[in-house]
Amino acid sequence: NAGVTQTPKFRILKIGQSMTLQCTQDMNHNYMYWYRQDPGMGLKLIYYSVGAGITDKGEVPNGYNVSRSTTEDFPLRLELAAPSQTSVYFCASKGSGETQYFGPGTRLLVL
């Protein structure tokens, strides 16, 4: 199993541009999550999904959108990139247990 994979690993965006961060898991987990980690700060939950077709907001959802059309994929969309969205983004998934499994992260720089 590859676990949780994220693409791209690193991206530079200009202010106002849009992009989609991809997340895929091959563990057949129902739960999937998007977090952001700012320098020197703890991870904060952006959005989560409890299954295909179901998504909900986390602590910091503004400026982001998500969709969950399949069990495996949970893409995160930034419509109008702002410097405040410069961060490292982590995707995670969880099965029937309580442990979350994290991807390697996407480093995003908005200039």
Next chain:
Amino acid sequence: KQEVTQIPAALSVPEGENLVLNCSFTDSAIYNLQWFRQDPGKGLTSLLLIQSSQREQTSGRLNASLDKSSGRSTLYIAASQPGDSATYLCAPQTGANNLFFGTGTRLTVIP
């Protein structure tokens, strides 16, 4: 809102030393508490999960304790090794899908 504090922010110890990392949280109504390890430029790896009804959990040289009523958890690492060098994150879970992360303790084990 759950606030998580980890002390110390950074710790440097010689190889072989036993050490304790501290975590405190403000909302004691938690489902569980997880400890994660984060290596530079990588995702998070789950180390231990303590259910709210448990007092401690052990895995190899790691032992985590939980005092839910006082909002405290400790991670004890025995006989530290250079490979233990990483950032350790504490994350209490409140609600079915809400993990709240501390800013972490950056550990360096000197050979």
